Amino acid sequence: MTAPARSTAQRVDDTLRRLERDVDAWVATASPEGEPCMVPLSFLWDGATLLFSTAPGNPTARNLAAGGxxxxxxxQTRDVVLMECDVEPLAATGIAPEVADAFAAKTGFRPGPRYVYLRMTPLWVQAWREVNExxxxDLPPLTPPR
Incomplete structure (x- = not known):
């Protein structure tokens, strides 16, 4: 039996908890020629943006540098958060030490100086579990719980 649909407020709360708790996400990009690419990457949520890191020469980093x-x-498929994000590439050397430490603590990965960070700002967010949601x-802009 399908659970009743959650309210918008409950979906926002659940989404914020997921952003704090989850470690990995699927990141989908496209090259300038339209070639798709989707990879799993670990992230840190700071309350307004997601921070990812990857090698600068891989397709995801190249696609994001070109398309933004x-x-x-x-x-999971039956409890998903989907976001469209603007992306700002940042050199690893440009990340504050406390942010790099928080990223490493959450993800278990400390990017080296040749890696890039990718700060992603959600433009829109969706969350649903079943067809009744x-x-x-479509969620309103995310703000941290009070």
């Missing part, structure tokens, strides 16, 4: 947009999927899947 990504789709990010977090969670599809109609209300």
């Amino acid at each position: 947009r990504a789709r990010v999927g977090i969670g 599809l109609a209300g899947r």
Whole structure:
């Protein structure tokens, strides 16, 4: 039996908890020629943006440098958060030490100086579990719980 649809407020709360708790996400990009690429990457949520890191020469980093947009999927098929994000590439040397430490503590990965960080700002966010939540899947801008 399908559970009743969650309210928008509950979906926002659940999404914020997922962003704090989850470690990995699927990041989808496309090359300038339209070639798709989707990879799993670990992330840190700071309350407003997601921070990822990857090698600068891989397709994801190249696509994001060229296009500046990504789709990010977090969670399981029946409890998903989907975001479209603007992306800002940052050199590893440009990240504050406390941010790098927080990223490493959450993800278990400390990027080396040749890696890039990717700060992603959600433009829109959707969250749903079952078909009964599809109609209300668009969430308002995310803000931390009070």
